[in-house]
Amino acid sequence: MKIVITGSLGHISKPLTIELLGKGHSITVISSNVGKKKEIETLGAKAAIGQLEDIEFLIETFQGADAVYCMIPPNNYFDHSLDLISFYRKVGANYAEAIRRSEVKRVVHLSSVGAHLEKNSGIIIGHHSVENIFKELSGVGITYMRPTAFYYNLYGFLTWIKKEGRIASNYGGEDKVPWVSPIDIAMAIAEEIVTPLEGRKIVYVASDEPTCNEIASVLGSAIGKPDLKWELISDEEMKNHLKSIGMSPSIVSGFTEMNAAMHNGSLMEDYYRNRPAVLGNIKLTDFAKEFASVFHQN
Numbered sequence: 001m002k003i004v005i006t007g008s009l010g011h012i013s014k015p016l017t018i019e020l021l022g023k024g025h026s027i028t029v030i031s032s033n034v035g036k037k038k039e040i041e042t043l044g045a046k047a048a049i050g051q052l053e054d055i056e057f058l059i060e061t062f063q064g065a066d067a068v069y070c071m072i073p074p075n076n077y078f079d080h081s082l083d084l085i086s087f088y089r090k091v092g093a094n095y096a097e098a099i100r101r102s103e104v105k106r107v108v109h110l111s112s113v114g115a116h117l118e119k120n121s122g123i124i125i126g127h128h129s130v131e132n133i134f135k136e137l138s139g140v141g142i143t144y145m146r147p148t149a150f151y152y153n154l155y156g157f158l159t160w161i162k163k164e165g166r167i168a169s170n171y172g173g174e175d176k177v178p179w180v181s182p183i184d185i186a187m188a189i190a191e192e193i194v195t196p197l198e199g200r201k202i203v204y205v206a207s208d209e210p211t212c213n214e215i216a217s218v219l220g221s222a223i224g225k226p227d228l229k230w231e232l233i234s235d236e237e238m239k240n241h242l243k244s245i246g247m248s249p250s251i252v253s254g255f256t257e258m259n260a261a262m263h264n265g266s267l268m269e270d271y272y273r274n275r276p277a278v279l280g281n282i283k284l285t286d287f288a289k290e291f292a293s294v295f296h297q298n
Helices: 013-022 034-043 056-063 084-102 122-135 151-164 182-193 212-223 235-244 249-263 268-272 283-295
Strands: 002-005 026-031 046-049 067-070 107-108 141-147 167-169 202-206 230-232
Touching: 002 013, 002 182, 013 026, 013 034, 013 182, 026 034, 026 056, 034 046, 034 202, 067 182, 084 122, 084 249, 107 122, 107 182, 122 141, 122 249, 122 283, 141 182, 151 167, 151 212, 151 283, 167 235, 182 202, 212 230, 212 283, 235 249
Parallel strands: 002 026, 002 067, 026 046, 067 107, 107 141, 141 202, 167 230
Antiparallel strands: none
16 A cells, blocks of 8 residues: 655654555655655655645645545644644644545544543644544545553653652542553554545554552652652642743643543543553553653663
């Protein structure tokens, strides 16, 4: 199959590219970074260097593809000029138009757990918006991949641990939160994107389902701090902390609301209604080894 992958050589897109190349597929990787061209080609894929905001570039790159993997690239949450939700909608609309005009018939879209919510999901509302944009496409088989919380987001707590000897957030304690490795997401996408589909399909991806207290225990043991705790703090405390480290005010609000939805269970409610039959291979204990390595390097 001829498959186009967005996301450059990121946490998901690189292992996805390697997996699909290994299965004999012809892969084109879109990147905005010309410096990634050689690395992409060394893997055996074709590099398409351009911007997702450039609709004509997308149409040209999608032309002739049997399938396309679409993801919204990460943003700098400390950029105070960032309008995150507008960015999601803009890129989502560009993807949809390029899919329509290039007549691609199979799409896998990287969405998120919580994308079923129409409100009170914070920054996740961006994924909900893109899913709705894609719903308007006709004659296209679309899988919405909804991964749970990413393990690597736990690196955001390194400063808390080093400075205050704790993990703290406006979700925590005995809250049970499913987590996922990008490797497990990539493997799920690799399987899905080569599977024929008519209509729409939602696929949840998770690797492990610990409580926040269990996460603190596992990570604490890995870094030599067996008494590490995950403290549940108020929304206001969360906002004040995020403001203090310079996060954009609009993201502070959306990030805090997302966390609150994890704490009250609404963000994960559809996940548990449609829980995957099999969890991914990479467990919290596996990630803890990587976490410990990063912790001791910094």
